[in-house]
Amino acid sequence: MTIPMPISLHVNGERVDANVLPRLNLADFLREHLQLTGTHIGCEHGVCGACTVRVDGEIVRSCLMLAVQTDGASVQTIEGLSDSGEVADLQAAFRDRNALQCGFCTPGMLMAAHDLLTQQAEPDREREHLSGNYCRCTGYQAIVDAIETTARGRTRSRP
Ligand code: FES
Ligand code: FES
Numbered sequence: 001m002t003i004p005m006p007i008s009l010h011v012n013g014e015r016v017d018a019n020v021l022p023r024l025n026l027a028d029f030l031r032e033h034l035q036l037t038g039t040h041i042g043c044e045h046g047v048c049g050a051c052t053v054r055v056d057g058e059i060v061r062s063c064l065m066l067a068v069q070t071d072g073a074s075v076q077t078i079e080g081l082s083d084s085g086e087v088a089d090l091q092a093a094f095r096d097r098n099a100l101q102c103g104f105c106t107p108g109m110l111m112a113a114h115d116l117l118t119q120q121a122e123p124d125r126e127r128e129h130l131s132g133n134y135c136r137c138t139g140y141q142a143i144v145d146a147i148e149t150t151a152r153g154r155t156r157s158r159p
Contacts, residue, residue, distance in 0.1 A: 007071040011036070012080025020067045026060075027051040029067035030077060038078040038107045042134075049133030052108035053077050059115045061132070078107035087114050089153055093146035101137035109133050113147050122151050 004019035011034060018033055027044075030036040030053070039062055042048035046064040053062045054076040081087045087110055093099070100106045109130065116129040123129065125144050135143065 005068050007068055009070045009072060010074045012075070012077060012083070018067075022066065022068055024067045026053070026055075026062035026065040026067050026070055026075070029070075030062060030075075033067075036077050036079050038082075040104055040107055042104065047132075047134070048105070049108045049112065050105055052111040052133065054111065054115070059112060078111055081111070081114060090114060090117070090146070090150045093149040093153075094143070097142045097146040097149060099138060099142040099146040105133060105135040105137075109135065109143060113143070113150075116147065117151060117154070120151075121155060123147065 002021055002023070004021055006017070006019050008015065008017045010016065011030070016034065018029070020029060020033070027039055027041050030039045031041070039053055040050035041063060042050035044063045046061045049061065051062040052059055054060070055065065055070060056073050082091065090110060090113055094106065094110070099109075112130050112133045116123050119129075125148065127140055127144060130140070130143065
């Protein structure tokens with residue numbers, strides 16, 4: 001019999017204590033234990049990026065990380081980013097530039113785009129930072145347009 005392990009972490013700024021099976025991955029923990037279903041699951045092999053979250057400030061594929069590995073960590077999901085308003089301009093730009101169709105990739109894409117914009121105020125149009133996030137609908141051009149629009153808006157609003 002596998003014995004659940006206690007973990008304690010912060011998710012979107014709130015403390016979470018839970019007992020989880022050692023093999024439970026972070027994506028399933030977020031979705032099934034915390035009902036944070038904005039973290040999508042596509043390939044479950046670390047390829048599509050639909051499950052992208054941040055752990056201690058680093059982008060990770062949550063399908064590749066065990067929940068027990070986040071003991072003591074700070075996890076940020078798309079719900080946290082959205083609720084705080086940090087990506088409101090990015091979300092608006094995605095909508096305005098038609099950077100989503102089915103929306104399956106969008107939470108992970110927003111996480112990756114947000115991470116890019118925190119690292120580079122004016123990123124180029126190369127898609128290297130998004131290379132781990134697949135979109136089957138948009139052809140990426142509109143996504144890059146939305147990121148560029150957001151970057152320009154943020155630059156303009158800087159004092
Ligand atoms: S579901 Fe995690 S990378 Fe595809
Ligand atoms: S909008 Fe459908 S996969 Fe990206």
